[in-house]
Amino acid sequence: MTNKYRVVQYGMGPIGQSCLRTILAKDSALELVGAIDIDPDKVGKDVADIIGRDEKTGLTVSADVQTVLESTKPDAVVHTTSSFLDRMYDQLILCAKSGANVVSSTEELVFPFDRYPEISREIDAAAKENGITILGTGVNPGYAMDALALMATGVCNEVTRIEVNRVVDAGLRRLPLQIKVGAALTAEVFEERKATGKFGHIGLVESVRLVASGLGWTLSRIDEQLNAVISERKVVTPYLTVEEGQVAGIHHSASGYIGDEEVLSLNLQMFVGAEDPRDAISVHGDPPIDLLIRGGIFGDTATVATLINGIPQVVSGVPGLATVVDVPLPKAFGTKWSLQ
Amino acid sequence: MTNKYRVVQYGMGPIGQSCLRTILAKDSALELVGAIDIDPDKVGKDVADIIGRDEKTGLTVSADVQTVLESTKPDAVVHTTSSFLDRMYDQLILCAKSGANVVSSTEELVFPFDRYPEISREIDAAAKENGITILGTGVNPGYAMDALALMATGVCNEVTRIEVNRVVDAGLRRLPLQIKVGAALTAEVFEERKATGKFGHIGLVESVRLVASGLGWTLSRIDEQLNAVISERKVVTPYLTVEEGQVAGIHHSASGYIGDEEVLSLNLQMFVGAEDPRDAISVHGDPPIDLLIRGGIFGDTATVATLINGIPQVVSGVPGLATVVDVPLPKAFGTKWSLQ
DSSP states (O other), X not given: OOSOXXXXXXOOSHHXXXXXXXXXXXXXXXXXXXXXXXXTTTTTSBHHHHHTOSSOOSOBOXXXXXXXHHHHOOSXXXXXXXXXXXXXXXXXXXXXXXXXXXXXXXXXXXXXXXXXXXXXXXXXXXXXXXXXXXEEOOSTTTTTTTHHXXXXXXXXXXXXEEEEEEEEEGGGSOXXXXXXXXXXXXXXXXXXXXXXXXXXXXXXXXXHHHHXXXXXXXXXXXXXXXXXXXXXXXXXXXXXXXXTTSEEEEEEEEXXXXXXXXXXXXXXXXXXXXXXXXXXXXXXXXXXXXXEEETOOOHHHHHHHHHHHHHHHHHTSOSEEEOTTTSBOOOOOSOTGGGO | OOSOEEEEXXXXXXXXXXXXXXXXXXXXXXXXXXXXXXXXXXXXXXXXXXXXXXXXXXXBOBSOHXXXXXXXXXXXXXXXXXXXXXXXXXXXXXXXXXXXXXXXXXXXXXXXXXXXXHHHHHHHHHHHHTTOEEEEOOSTTTTTTTHHHHHHGGGOSEEEEEEEEEXXXXXXXXXXXXXXXXXXXXXXXXXXXXXXXXXXXXXXXXXXXXHHHHHTOOOSEEEEEEEEEEOXXXXXXXXXXXXXXXXXXXXXXXXXXXXXXXXXXXXXXXXXXXXXXXXXXXXXXXXXXXXXXXXXXXXXXXXXXXXXXHHHHHHTSOSEEEOTTTSBOOOOOSOTGGGO
């Protein structure tokens, strides 16, 4: 590869740090030119010190977004600061104004048009005005329960219903995810926390909307359900122990209806000790498609991959606020053989 | 849908006729404005008479390509005349010059750049000059063994090897396909016919090249192997009987190497009586992906679907000769719910 993409990492939480490691590892395809975070513990330090790398990068973490973007003029920003669009869309506008394409892990950005029509228009206008592409992506939302489901329909003449079942063994994932799904809580505490809106997967409704939009379906309504999965046995993970009768995790589902007919059914089971983890997509149609990813897509690694693989998607994308359905299909980028 | 895509069907063999039926069935999304074929038995007849439909369409089959295209100015041409690009690429140029986007079933068009660099440049130039998109697609090549394999890598940070196994029970397919794979021949006759180059799947090497190109891999060489599958039992299909010891069909494989390492392995088994039909994609990488379509993708129906679903892909595509990897991911189009 003769021209490397010049990349700024914006947001240095766990996912952002993984992105940084991957960007630095893919140094034949990517050049890290800046790193942004507001955490006072990170600002001013070499990126290497944050991600636990011995060799210094020579790049200092900065909280001054505008200066970093204006001085480095990156091809793309990898943006990992928040799950929620309304809290941070000014960050995307700032990137657009600097002329940088953006690939973002913001779950609500995967299909923002219904939840935030005004904000979506504003982002889209800023992107078009500056000739750049802004894309929200990830494994879920962004791939497993939406883009891959749409891809599965690509060989269908007719589709009447799609059912997606993602089963994740949270015991194999990071501690924050185990905590996020409520592992080892009592059922009572789970219900209390659920009432605060702090549980559940972010972006399930976005996946429903993305699939419906991709098929040109106008949904009558979307029903969302979140329930605790109670463990039927004692499960020990490297981080915590779930006793029998305690919460193992969540079963989160969202259904899309046309009239009274449930045409989309997305089910996410994410709990400690889940057996037969998988991503299963069943398209009822002509022909029917019964797609299965055995073992499931391992989210921690794969989320980073979707962001890094999104870099060429946004660099070559049509200007505007895009969804994963508007850009060419995602594929691995900067692999070891690519560098030969 | 307020604006229907205006479509000309170019080529009225079995696949073209299926396309016509589908275009006419999706009349809320598509309007058939012309039909082209050179067969004297078809020219001058109403399209309905060719496809066995009672209700006349009012459209007469014509062999005069230029007049049809110039008088109808379609948004897209569905092109199904040949598997081989060098025999008919002037047809694509003609479409381009008339300003019509093209989605074609031509297997060699799925990735034509290596086999026909000059022709590819000429088609690309004509497409760009006239602001239209030309796309070769299908189930295989175009989806099962290439686009879907690339899509599977979209969640991978690293990919070192991809193995694809497509197993098709030819006994469930049309007679021409059973004949194409040599069902009910003796092993000797199969070998004689194989020597003439008349057997085997067209486009397997194109799939290898498309996947390699999509990943930015430069292959050292591609090995292709075609073998007869000998039936171990008597199999009766609606069309023919394969005796034990006769040819049941083909096992066609193509491998891509980087140095001495086999990095791509595409295996197509297509024979009468094949058990456990499936499309299986195994991505060796980080994370690994083990994707399976149980029962496989039913080719006859699905091929038509990829072409019809390709219409919005080419209409909204960037001008030029595109591959399925350059356009937004394929998805079902004009389904019954889309029309609500």
